[in-house]
Amino acid sequence: MTDLAKQYEQFGITPETYAFGEAVLASLQERFKKIDDIAEYNQMKVIHAMQQCRVSEACLLGTTGYGYNDTGRDTLEKVYAAVFHTEDALVRPQITCGTHALALALMSNLRPGDELLSPVGKPYDTLEEVIGIRPSKGSLKEYGISYRQVDLLADGSFDYEGIRAAIGPKTRLITIQRSRGYQTRPVLSVERIGELIHFIRQIKPDVICMVDNCYGEFVETTEPTDAGADMVVGSLIKNPGGGLAPVGGYIAGRKECVENAAYRLTSPGLGKEVGASLGILPSFYQGLFMAPIITAAALKGAVFAANVYEKVGFPVFPDSTQERYDIIQAVTFGSPEGVIAFCEGIQAAASVDSFVIPEPWDMPGYDSQVIMAAGAFVSGSSIELSADGPIKPPYTVYFQGGLSFPHAKLGILKTLQNLTDKGIVTAGFRKA
Ligand SMILES: *Cc1c(COP(=O)(O)O)cnc(C)c1O
Numbered sequence: 001m002t003d004l005a006k007q008y009e010q011f012g013i014t015p016e017t018y019a020f021g022e023a024v025l026a027s028l029q030e031r032f033k034k035i036d037d038i039a040e041y042n043q044m045k046v047i048h049a050m051q052q053c054r055v056s057e058a059c060l061l062g063t064t065g066y067g068y069n070d071t072g073r074d075t076l077e078k079v080y081a082a083v084f085h086t087e088d089a090l091v092r093p094q095i096t097c098g099t100h101a102l103a104l105a106l107m108s109n110l111r112p113g114d115e116l117l118s119p120v121g122k123p124y125d126t127l128e129e130v131i132g133i134r135p136s137k138g139s140l141k142e143y144g145i146s147y148r149q150v151d152l153l154a155d156g157s158f159d160y161e162g163i164r165a166a167i168g169p170k171t172r173l174i175t176i177q178r179s180r181g182y183q184t185r186p187v188l189s190v191e192r193i194g195e196l197i198h199f200i201r202q203i204k205p206d207v208i209c210m211v212d213n214c215y216g217e218f219v220e221t222t223e224p225t226d227a228g229a230d231m232v233v234g235s236l237i238k239n240p241g242g243g244l245a246p247v248g249g250y251i252a253g254r255k256e257c258v259e260n261a262a263y264r265l266t267s268p269g270l271g272k273e274v275g276a277s278l279g280i281l282p283s284f285y286q287g288l289f290m291a292p293i294i295t296a297a298a299l300k301g302a303v304f305a306a307n308v309y310e311k312v313g314f315p316v317f318p319d320s321t322q323e324r325y326d327i328i329q330a331v332t333f334g335s336p337e338g339v340i341a342f343c344e345g346i347q348a349a350a351s352v353d354s355f356v357i358p359e360p361w362d363m364p365g366y367d368s369q370v371i372m373a374a375g376a377f378v379s380g381s382s383i384e385l386s387a388d389g390p391i392k393p394p395y396t397v398y399f400q401g402g403l404s405f406p407h408a409k410l411g412i413l414k415t416l417q418n419l420t421d422k423g424i425v426t427a428g429f430r431k432a
Contacts, residue, residue: 011349013413017420021413024307031303035296035324042218042292049082050289060282067276076284077272080252083288084225084232089252090261090272091236093280098214098235099126101249105233106130106173108264109208109257112144114172119163119196120188121151124181124212125366146170156186158196164203173208174200178216178224179326182390182398187318187325190220194227201228208257214238215326215382215400218295231257237381239298239327242290243403244283246378294383295327298401301385301408302329305399308412312425314338327383332396333424336360339389341422342397343373345415346387349407350375360391368392385411 005018059072067073073092080089095101102124110116116131128134132141140147148171150162176196180187188196197209211224213232217239225232231253236245251261262271302324309331310320317330333339343358353375360369369391376384382400385407389397402408419425 008410008413011410011414013410013417017413017417021304021308021409021416024311025304025409028300028303028307032300035299035303038221039218039292039296041221042295045221046079046083046289046292049079050285052082053078055079055285060285062277062279062281064276064278066274068273070275070277072281072285073275073277074272076281076288079285079288080250084223084252086225086232086252086258087255088258089250090258090265091248091250091252091284092265092275093248093277093284094265094275095249095251096247098212098233098238098249099124099130101233101235101251102127102175102212103130104249104261104265105210105231105251105257106140106175107143108260109210109231110140110145110173113170115146115148115168115170116140116173116175117163117166117171118147118149118175118177119158119166119200120176121183121185122149123175123177124214127175127212152185158192158199160199163196163200167200167203167207171204171207173210175210175212176224176229177212177214179212179214179328184317187216187328189323189325190222190224190227193224193229197228210253210257215328218292219299219325219327225252230254236284236287237378238383239295240288240291241284241378241381241383242287242294243378243381243383244287244290246280246283248280248284294403297403297405297408298327298383299324300405301402301412302327302400304409305329305331305412308416312416327400329399330396331399332394334393334395335424336391336395337422338419338424339391339395339397340371341418341424342399342415343371343387343389345418346373346385346399346411347375348418349385349411349414351407352377366390387415 008018053075059075063070077089077091080091129136131147132139148166150159150166153159178188208230210231211229213234233251236248266274306316307320309316315332347358358373360371363370372388374386385402387399
């Protein structure tokens with residue numbers, strides 16, 4: 001046995017499981033090289049942005065109180081704008097999560113009487129309450145903002161005729177989700193988002209095009225704002241926080257859109273001028289610096305997982321060879337036991353809370369039990385190694401993250417070992 005295999009054996013991974021993983025990995029070197037090339041491109045983009053914006057040691061200090069003249073905060077927002085090629089950005093610890101960032105972007109750029117349109121089907125679950133698809137206090141609906149949706153066609157393509165018909169005089173903002181959330185629809189590449197925006201602009205040039213960029217940052221060499229989006233919105237405890245940001249969200253886009261969001265986040269009249277950064281800026285800067293490499297690690301983990309689980313006979317999405325536009329990997333087990341065993345494996349591979357055994361529970365807002373595995377340095381961070389799945393057919397688990405590829409690899413091998421030990425994956429896989 002090699003020394004490395006012995007390291008894995010400490011975690012209960014047998015030499016057979018380890019060898020199977022190595023065989024799968026050997027076939028992925030070309031894929032990994034492509035991922036590394038994208039990471040290198042994006043690393044240069046981030047460093048160049050930091051240099052252009054003259055990030056200095058003083059930028060790493062924080063302010064208190066009102067946070068007037070917070071050079072570090074203001075410079076970081078310039079760096080984000082430079083990375084996303086936008087006029088401005090709002091990057092704040094006062095934005096509590098991705099849902100908050102999206103709600104902020106929507107509520108600040110829509111006015112009573114306006115209509116919001118999603119041309120790519122149902123948006124992420126938590127946005128249903130923001131929009132008022134599910135009745136909720138403070139929703140857009142309560143403020144007289146209506147909502148329309150055009151689903152993708154059965155083959156995953158845009159319903160151009162449906163979209164044309166849905167755009168009317170009230171349509172003010174279009175929301176496009178890059179990642180697929182818990183839906184079974186294709187993930188959208190920046191190129192496809194660009195095509196959609198181009199089509200929409202021909203019908204209504206002044207409509208605001210917003211992209212929910214969660215899980216998509218740094219997966220490609222371009223971002224939706226390079227393809228015509230007016231705003232991109234996301235969470236700092238996903239890709240762009242690089243695993244280091246302990247909280248936060250961002251909105252990058254046209255000056256007017258960002259300004260609207262700032263006046264809504266703080267107060268009319270105050271906008272971007274207030275908002276103390278306290279001591280958080282080093283983690284925001286260093287997290288952004290690390291983000292391209294961390295995203296690449298997560299992507300390699302996703303590709304590895306797809307190839308492992310496809311070989312042992314489970315449907316995976318994206319499949320083993322498909323191009324990646326976000327960091328999420330779905331595996332369909334067809335049984336609750338499969339989903340549970342997978343999540344147990346991920347949890348057992350964690351650096352924090354590895355001894356905890358995850359169990360399905362009745363999470364608020366979901367119509368079935370949900371199981372989650374996360375042993376993270378930042379609570380709930382899903383750029384760290386994590387998995388979750390609703391306990392309902394077709395029993396699909398969603399896997400993402402890993403701040404280093406070896407950690408993602410350990411997680412996947414641990415899931416495979418657990419599924420094998422429980423007889424859900426049969427020993428035959430070793431010959432695959
Ligand atoms: C995670 C996510 C959100 C919401 O982010 P939270 O930080 O969990 O509130 C919104 N949209 C998509 C596509 C996401 O993946």
